Amino acid sequence: MIDEYNREKDRATIERTFEELLKFVERMDEEEQRAMREGLAEESLALFDLLVKPNLSKKDRDRIKLVAEGLLEILKTEKLRVDSWRDKEFTRSAVKTEIRNFLWDDKKGLPFGVYSEEEVKMKADLVFGHIYQQYRDASHYPYVVKFHHI
Incomplete structure (x- = not known):
C-alpha cells in the first residue's frame, strides 16, 4: 500500500x-x-521592449528596432568585451555613457522629438539595468541561437 x-x-x-x-x-x-x-532577434527584442512606448507611429517603432539592434551591437563588440566589466567603475561608466550617447544620437538614436529628456534618461537607465543583469562578462551572453528541426 x-x-x-x-x-x-x-x-x-x-x-x-x-x-x-x-x-x-x-x-x-x-x-x-x-x-x-x-523582425528582431530575441536579444534585440528585449531592448526594444525597454525602449518602446505606447502610441508610436510605425516609422518610430521601426526606428526603435534599429536603435535596439545597433545599440546592442555596439555594446557587445566594444564595451562588453572587457572581462568583469561590471566590477570596474570605469567600464560600468563607459557602458552607461555609451547607452546614453547612443540614445541621444540624431542619426542612430531614439526618434527626435518623440521622447522627452526625462524619458530618454529613464530608458537609458532601464537599458543599463538590463545589460548589467544579463551580460555578466565577455564570455557570458544570455541569449543563444536556437536551431529548430524541420
Missing part, C-alpha cells in the same frame, strides 16, 4: 513538472513568434 502511494505521489509530481515544462516551452515559443513578427 505504501509503495503504491509513493508511485502515485511520484506520478503526480512528474505530471505537474511536465505541465510546467510545457507551459515554459509555450511561453518561449510565444516570444520567438513575437520576435519574428517584429
Whole structure:
C-alpha cells in the first residue's frame, strides 16, 4: 500500500513538472513568434521592449528596432568585451555613457522629438539595468541561437 502511494505521489509530481515544462516551452515559443513578427532577434527584442512606448507611429517603432539592434551591437563588440566589466567603475561608466550617447544620437538614436529628456534618461537607465543583469562578462551572453528541426 505504501509503495503504491509513493508511485502515485511520484506520478503526480512528474505530471505537474511536465505541465510546467510545457507551459515554459509555450511561453518561449510565444516570444520567438513575437520576435519574428517584429523582425528582431530575441536579444534585440528585449531592448526594444525597454525602449518602446505606447502610441508610436510605425516609422518610430521601426526606428526603435534599429536603435535596439545597433545599440546592442555596439555594446557587445566594444564595451562588453572587457572581462568583469561590471566590477570596474570605469567600464560600468563607459557602458552607461555609451547607452546614453547612443540614445541621444540624431542619426542612430531614439526618434527626435518623440521622447522627452526625462524619458530618454529613464530608458537609458532601464537599458543599463538590463545589460548589467544579463551580460555578466565577455564570455557570458544570455541569449543563444536556437536551431529548430524541420
